[in-house]
Amino acid sequence: MNAMPKAKELMTRSVIAISPDMSVDAVARLLAGRGISAAPVLDKAGHVLGVVTEADLIARLAGLKDPPIGFFRSLFTDPEARAERYARTHGVTARDIMTEGAIFVGPDATADEIAHLMEEKHIRRVLVLEDGKLLGIVSRADLLRALVDPVTIPQELPDAEIREAVLTAMKREPWANGFYTTVQVEEGVVRFEGFVQHEGIRRGLQVLAMNVPGVRAVLDNTQPMPAGMMAAV
Structure with missing residues (x-):
């Protein structure tokens, strides 16, 4: 970056x-x-x-x-x-x-x-x-x-280090609920699993991950949070 x-x-x-x-x-x-x-x-x-x-x-x-x-x-x-x-x-x-x-x-x-x-x-x-x-x-x-500066080639970082950086970034944002959304990283590709409350949160997580050094791509496998689960949040 x-x-x-x-x-x-x-x-x-x-x-x-x-x-x-x-x-x-x-x-x-x-x-x-x-x-x-x-x-x-x-x-x-x-x-x-x-x-x-x-x-x-x-x-x-x-x-x-x-x-x-x-x-x-x-x-x-x-x-x-x-x-x-x-x-x-x-x-x-x-x-x-x-x-x-x-x-x-x-x-x-x-x-x-x-x-x-x-x-x-x-x-x-x-x-x-x-x-x-x-x-x-x-x-x-x-x-x-x-x-509009030229984009640099993402630096190579261990997947575990990237995952930790994504989780740390999520903890800084009150809307990024890590309890219902899990993070996996494989060969620099971040994969979100679990549930999200709103479409805006899904977009926010994608942007958050892409701003972490070493991330090559983001895959979103999250699902809308069920009504019963949302009521408990």
């Missing part, structure tokens, strides 16, 4: 960065002209201050049509939040509209860690920083390269 690629191997190094004083109009033209969806904002020392994204620009455009707030409603509105929104929707420089606190990883972050972060934060890219300095950006497109 291939080692998981790291951020420093996946990242795009030639990053288009902008200064905090660049006008919003210039930022919009830059993103549109280069066909990119975001650009980091750097100070003169090269430290990241934030990121301006297409979403920030669209929010600014939409915010220009915010209706005026009445006196009565203003009594129940956080003035600081209103002022912050006004600054972002009427700002004239990158500093005004940028998203601060950019999400970043270190150069040794692995592809799966980055993917988990993107999914958790609902973002499309992460910055790669070292000592506060920008090294590059990893986008979703960059992550796809982690899935």
Whole structure:
């Protein structure tokens, strides 16, 4: 099994960065002209201050049509939040509209860690920083390269060792009930016997086994769990 690629191997190094004083109009033209969806904002020392994204620009455009707030409603509105929104929707420089606190990883972050972060934060890219300095950006497109690396030939391992690895992996997953499902391995081929509660568990076991080093194939001989047995689970 291939080692998981790291951020420093996946990242795009030639990053288009902008200064905090660049006008919003210039930022919009830059993103549109280069066909990119975001650009980091750097100070003169090269430290990241934030990121301006297409979403920030669209929010600014939409915010220009915010209706005026009445006196009565203003009594129940956080003035600081209103002022912050006004600054972002009427700002004239990158500093005004940028998203601060950019999400970043270190150069040794692995592809799966980055993917988990993107999914958790609902973002499309992460910055790669070292000592506060920008090294590059990893986008979703960059992550796809982690899935298309050449497949290596499975290493030869004793069947007993493979079986133990499969059982260990099953113990880590609460849905993989080893009490009703047995595992046999012969010449690198994993064979599941017994019963499973759901079709999804059957698919999960197949994927689980194929991710164990040395496994050449998976045979599924399991049966749907009888109703009486399922009631006892």
